[in-house]
Amino acid sequence: MTRLHVSATINGDPVEFLCEPEQTLLDVLRDELQLTGSKEGCSSGDCGACSVTLDKRLVCACLVLGAEVEGHSVETIEGMAKGNKLHPLQQRFLEHAALQCGVCTPGFLVAARALLETNPDPTERDVRYWLAGNLCRCTGYDKIVRAVLEAASDIRAR
């Protein structure tokens, strides 16, 4: 099987990898690059646990081929904290107990960051609809929505 050579930027760093044509970006991140923060919950784009941004656009990594990111820029949960400084969303998720098992958390954080970059002052409804592609079975969403609203306010105040 011929593997494809792909050069991309991942979390700001130049990265090269080899992948099979049918490998998804999620397979590549998890299996080839050991970036296992993006989770596989369904492999059909229905749960959002593998949310990443591709050229700043929020996508499910399970619905992107690894080969497609040639020349593009990918951001994953692993790139969200800067050094030992957590992103305000990460901080608020912790303070609000916006996670129980935590498996959906990376996807929610990546998706919420994409929301706040598009809409810095979202309403509760905006947050709920934007995050509708991220399933959480533990929290009932309440604390997640509160954490996102509060992080938005933190970021606006900066």
Next chain:
Amino acid sequence: MRYEVPESLEEAVALLSRAGSGACVLAGGTDLLVQLRSEAIAPDLIVDIKAIAEVRQIVFTGGCFRIGAAVSGAELGEHPTLRKAWPGVVEATELIGSTQIQGRATLGGNLCNASPAADSAVALVAAGAVASVVGPDGHREVPAEDVGVGPGQTSLEKGEIVVSLTLPARPRYSGDAYLRFTPRTEMDIAVVGAGVNVTLDEAGRCAEARVALGAVAERILLAREAADALVGTSLDAAALERLSATASAACRPIDDKRGTRAFRLSVAGVLARRAAKTALERARGPR
């Protein structure tokens, strides 16, 4: 499996024509990758068309919007003037899947996946959109309602690609709307979809109308009788009731995991009426 990224339409058509039956076009990939992963398909070749300029642009020319087949839902929603002219088409596209899916899913893909429940495709049919198709034998134009002919079945010939979709020039006092019914607010497939597109005359009467229905037959329906129920009326309550009845009558739905036949028959009429009301308000414009 091979993966190719042609940079021109000619190259893409040549790749697809040369390939056996196991060649697939990759645009947003939101359907294709699911099929790949579930082993529903095992193509020998995937042709990623996103490096081709024509399929990635939205062009406004001669009063018409020409939307590249690989423009994503999110890009469509961000276009400065498209939403004003065709809010129904844009909103329908925005209903497809999650924010994540919006980042990838394309108009062309939604149409060519040929699901009778495809939200944007129903709105395109109501809008009277025309698909621009290129293939080994050159270029042809296909009305949106003639692209999908059955579940997963298109009228495209081997090697053909939908390049763009053209929305017709918009007369004054026009408006469109698309509504769908899903049990969840998001992340769902339409159990019923209804798109309505109307143009009013100076007196505020309906001069032209198109009504399209999704998920109520093996393909998207262009419901002419339902449109006729509106033309010549002021979209008053009686006309809307006729619309509702004719829309329901046009359906030939089945019972399936997403809904019952009885439910679809009933709700198709309800949604057509509700969509018509919104289309009417939009056609009248701000007071």
Next chain:
Amino acid sequence: MARVVLTPNLSQLAGGETEVELTASTIRQLLRELGDRYPELKPHLDEGVAVAIDGQIYQDAWLEPVPPESEVHLLPQIAGG
């Protein structure tokens, strides 16, 4: 003497008795005593039963004392999600 109350299912295996009086200082003794008295009950007691002594439920607690004059119920084991 502790008063032991049996559920209908266990009562079927104890000749229809719904209440049994017996002397036992621990749950283990109580279960052994019951098993000896009603051999058909024994396999079910061996599978494991919960024992409520004066309202407090014990599971797998052989050595728990059974106070005299206490009211004892044998019930199915309870698990959870």
Next chain:
Amino acid sequence: MATTEETRARAVRPNLTWVGTRPVRPDGVDKVTGRAKFGADLQLPGMLVGRMLRSPYPHARIRSIDTSKAEGLKGVKAAVTRDDFEDLPSEFVPAGEMLVNYRDMVRNVMAREKALYEGHAVAAVAATSAAVARQALSLIEVDYEPLPHVIDVLEAMEPDAPLLHEDLVTAGVEPPPEAPSNIAKRLSFTLGDSEAGLEEADLVVEREFTTRPVHQAYIEPHACVANVSEDDYAELWCTTQGHYVVRAFCAKLLGLDISKLRVTASEIGGGFGGKTVVYLEPVALALARKARRPVKMVMSREEVFLASGPAPGTHVWVKMGATRDGRITAAEAVLKYQAGAFQGSPITPGAMCAFAPYALENVKVTGYDVVTNRPKVASYRAPGGPMSEYAVECVVDEIAKTLAIDPVELRLKNAAREGTRTVYGPKFGPIGLIETLEQAEHHDHYRAPLAPNQGRGVACGFWFNIGGESCASLHVNDDGTVTLTVGTPDIGGSRASLCLMAAEELGIDFEKVQPIVADTSSLGFTFLTAGSRSTFASGLAVIEATRDAVRQLCRRAAQIWELPEESVRWQDGCARSEESEDAPEPLSLAELATVAGKTGGPIVGHAQLNAQGVAPSFGTHIVDVEVDRETGLVTVVRYTAIQDAGKAIHPSYVEGQYQGGAVQGIGWALNEEYIYGEDGRVENPSFLDYRIPVASDVPMIETVLVEVPNPRHPYGVRGVGETPIIPPLAAIANAVESALGIRFSELPMSPPRVLAAIHEGAGTA
């Protein structure tokens, strides 16, 4: 925005420093940075990909399985079938607090004589890549003889239903029936004389209810990595609610010494009861033992739906009588629960729970455990409780409305309280049901005006909670920090609550206590994280281990001071001697830790116990819905969950349990269901068509924490995880009734069902 009230009915211990506060959980940063390692996140050198071949038939005899072609494929390192698992005798043996039948378990892990449901594992391979494994599966030849199937519980009970097990004879019936059937067990509970009680009633309501099969739908699929060395020392990494239980099951199924199998629990991405049993783990171990290489197996989402979990579909009949003034005189119920392919539905707790919220003199409950061609059911959050309590709470609502009594009033009038005798025998100790009802009655939600097409419903819920075996070990490090080792996997913040109790007992900063979930070789047996037991039972072990360490600390201080041991006590993080003029300066934990080596060696507290004294938790929920009369769409517009926690150790995570349980219940009530085709195959095994609620489907879930302490726990803990899924089903049904005047007796109340009922007009759906 919602408000959270915290009411303290009775204070257990005043002046708590840590218990009841809301610090950031110890594993939090790992979880928000993507660093936490879940089941599928472990990579080992030389690791193989394991994949399962599953039956396409809901019921089929397996004539033969031939794996030779698959094994001949390059890159395939092992294949296993039923021949690789020894048959085990049919007997129910206690495993922790559950009963397991290894004969059934080995057949569920790998089909033997028959495939009993679509997705039943039939064979597995381990290969060098996913692509090779996939190809290998296609080369396995299985000769099936398809058999008639049965999914529905009532159909399965018919005398001429297709028989799943030719040797299954109904237990609990004397004399035992001669013929086999799909009814595995009949059980009953009685209290008083229900027939006489019904005679007394002015109003008798009799209704039948149907609930559809549902799935736990945790976001993380089952996953594991197994490795077996040449001397048969086995290691297993897996996502589970109880790795000690996994160890016991796998050792039994594979004939391994328990001591030679070390199981490490990964972080777990949700379970809700569904990760208390084994599916992939024994198979991965069998493959690894053949291949002598690590094998990773991960289920796809489709496999999760087809072959793991689910909860039963049920049929419930309820009859209740009441006097004109609202006293319930008698109650009867007959419950029929699907067990799936092997016996063991949660019929027993279902029957025990059904009428638990009420102080009744005359009750009769009968239950049937019925096998069907579905996956063997697994626990799902208060297993068995939601379905029976749903039916009862709907009937109670109907009684209230018929008698024109406020539904909360009616419940208060009949509510169980301390001293109420249950149908299963014992009397309740102190419980908080009345407190939750009073909170509901006075909550502003209960009085808020409703818009057109809206309705309000209330319902109560009860769950037992459990204790069970737990170990904990507390290591005092020489810098004064503490390492807390526990055996319960942390599924929703239990490390935080356990550390809070340790910090409280020790009188040191919460940050100084670092928890770890031990692997099975590093700490003694600890039962599952299930039954809402972790904070209660592992909590007791932690408290005991901490007190053990404190005793050692005090002894060291006494020795240093050359004072009698009994003159030293522990307070605010320090050893202190009796107050006197020449009393020595207190010695802090850090000071004592520094000199531990010189005063007898490391200080380690340990506890092993089988926690008794658990207490049940009651809840009352209020919900407002809005119904679209033209489409049948039901939208939840406001929700309040009130529940007795006993004591909320970390209130945020208690609220989280209420909120999460409520939303699972909303899903169950409105949209979630397995849809089967005529062919007995599941039509919706995906997150697209198995519709769990998304963020935009639900409002904020307001919570009220009631705290009626459990006298048998030092801080009053009861356990809170399961009760919250019970009230939503009936609360929503009751709200829909109040909006439409139509009483639904079938879940889910999905739009096609609601619209059909509206079209049919009044009456029952």
